Amino acid sequence: MxxxxxxxxxxxxxxxxxxxxTCLFMQFSILPYLSRTLGLDSVAFGYLQTTFGVLQLLGGPVFGRFADQCGAxxxxxxxxxxxxxLYLLLVASCIPSLPGVFLLFASRLPTALMHTLPAAQMVITDLTAPAERPAALxxxxxxxxxxxxxxSLLGGTLSTTYGIQCPAIVALVVTxxxxxxxxxCVPATTKEAGVQSAHQGGTKASVFDLKAITRLLLLPSVLPVFLVKVISGLPLGLFLVMFSIISMDFFQLEAAQAGYLMSFFGVLQMVIQGVVIGRLSTRFPEEVLLRSSVLIFAVVGLGMALMSNVLHFCFLMPGLVFSxxxxxxxxxxxxxxxxxxxxxxxxLGLAxxxxxxxRTIGPTLGGLLYSSYGVSIFGQVQLAVNLLVLLVLWRKPLSQKKGKAQ
Known part of the structure; x- marks a missing residue:
């Protein structure tokens, strides 16, 4: 190639x-209003969100093996x-003569196979050299x-102007x-010819082969990195799961103001992940960047434990997004x-x-922490967890040996 x-x-x-x-966030922006229109209470909406998380969790590794075996x-x-x-079922749920609640829950089923981002990461990984990979990703x-x-912008605008089903119709056409x-336009496989022929020449395991997935996860060079990814990011993940509630109750924001805050988050992510990280990756080793992210996570956690209004959170957001x-x-x-x-x-499916x-454990665990201890508990947990992770990384650096699966 x-x-x-x-x-x-x-x-x-x-x-x-x-x-x-874009289509996914259009769907997120109308889903609460659609569920309310169909008569779902907050508990049922929580079940809907949990269903989405569980199906994505179960489908990710299986989809990854499918991508490896069948190509990009x-x-x-x-x-x-x-x-x-998914969007077809959402459109159908808006039709009064059809069972809307059933179709709304049924629309979660295809999410087990919705993994465009991991598939894109696989394509980028296959087509870039290892040194260029962090910037490309x-x-x-x-x-x-x-x-x-x-x-978020199109979802709100289209649903207000043309009806709640309009964003789902647009998303259906785009997808x-x-x-x-x-x-x-995408080639059948983006892997090198030697890799592909070797893969086809061996015994082709099932897409649902859990042993093969577990074998990769337990590799000495994989498991420590995976655990750092899960443990270090979990406290912030719990905070973000509860953010809609926190923005209303703690920050006292209106819906439009919360939307502006999320747009600020999106702009920061575009700049940092699209520009800053690429430049840093050419100057510093990956393990140095990983330790830096964990350290800044801890510092931001301290700030979150002490913040009292939305202005404080805005000052913390650049460090939070960078980490x-x-x-x-x-x-x-x-x-x-x-x-x-x-x-x-x-x-990448596992990641x-x-x-x-x-998203699966967050609503329950995050809600329990928030109701019992308030917003500051998220910052305290983030500080404690990331200091512990940083100490482990300092005493036992992640191995740079290849240790690849054969």
Whole structure:
């Protein structure tokens, strides 16, 4: 594959990712209002969100193995087809003559196969050299920021102007177009010819082979990095899961003001993950960046424990976003380097399951912490956990040996 061809595929992957994430955040922006229109209370809405998290958690590693075995074209196409099914069911749930609540819960089922971001990460990983990988993966943050800003803006505007079903209809059209582009423009595989032939020459394990997935996770060069990714980011994940409640009760924000704050978050993520991390990755080793993110997590946690209003949180947000983006990009890069090229999709699928794990346990655990101890507990836990992680990293640096799966 020539350099020009590689660059074109990478650019298309960025465009497809940004469009899918825009549709996803459009859906997030209308989902609370749609559920209220259908008569769901807060408890039922919590069940709906938990269903989404559980299905994404279970589907991530399996989707990763599917991507490794069937290639980038099949993986991206499947993800967009699953997204189209979700939005079709959402549109149907808005029709009065149909069982809306049943269709709303049924719309969560395709999310088990909606993993465009891990599929895009696999394509970027396959088509970039290891030294260029952190910067290339970091630029996916631009796609995420575009998704947050455009998705939230379009979701609110379209639903207010044309009805609550309009964002779902637009998302359905966009994801169908994404499926067509994925099938026609993305190559069947983005892995090197030698890697692909070796993969096909061996015994082809099942996509649902849990032993193969577990074997990768337990590699000495994988498990420590994965644990740092999960443990260090969990306290902030709990805070973000509860953020909508915190913004109303603690910060006393109106809906529009909360939207501005999320847009600020999206802009920061675009700048930091799309520009800053790429430059830092060329100057500093990945383990140095990882330790820095954990240290700044701890400092931000101290600030969160002491904050009393939204202005304080705005001052903390650049450090918070930098830590979060650096942790995600660096650990994803380190994990893909720790396994063979034929297993990068599975590894990225495992890495992508961290966020659904937080969304699954977050509403219950975060709600319990918030109701019992207030907002400051999130900062205190983040400070304590990340100081402990930093101490472990300082005393036992992560091994830089390859230790790849054969």
């Amino acid at each position: 020539g350099a020009l061809r590689r660059q074109g595929i990478i650019i298309l992957t960025y465009v497809l990712t940004a469009s899918e994430l 074209q099949a993986a991206l196409s499947l993800s967009f087809v699953a997204a189209s099914a 970091g630029r996916l943050g631009l796609c995420f920021g575009v998704g947050i800003i455009l998705g 169908l177009l994404g499926a067509v582009l994925s099938f026609t 979060l983006c650096t942790l995600n990009v660096v650990t994803d890069s380190m994990l893909t380097k720790a396994v063979s090229a034929s297993d990068t999709g599975t590894m 992508a399951s961290v966020h659904p794990l937080t």
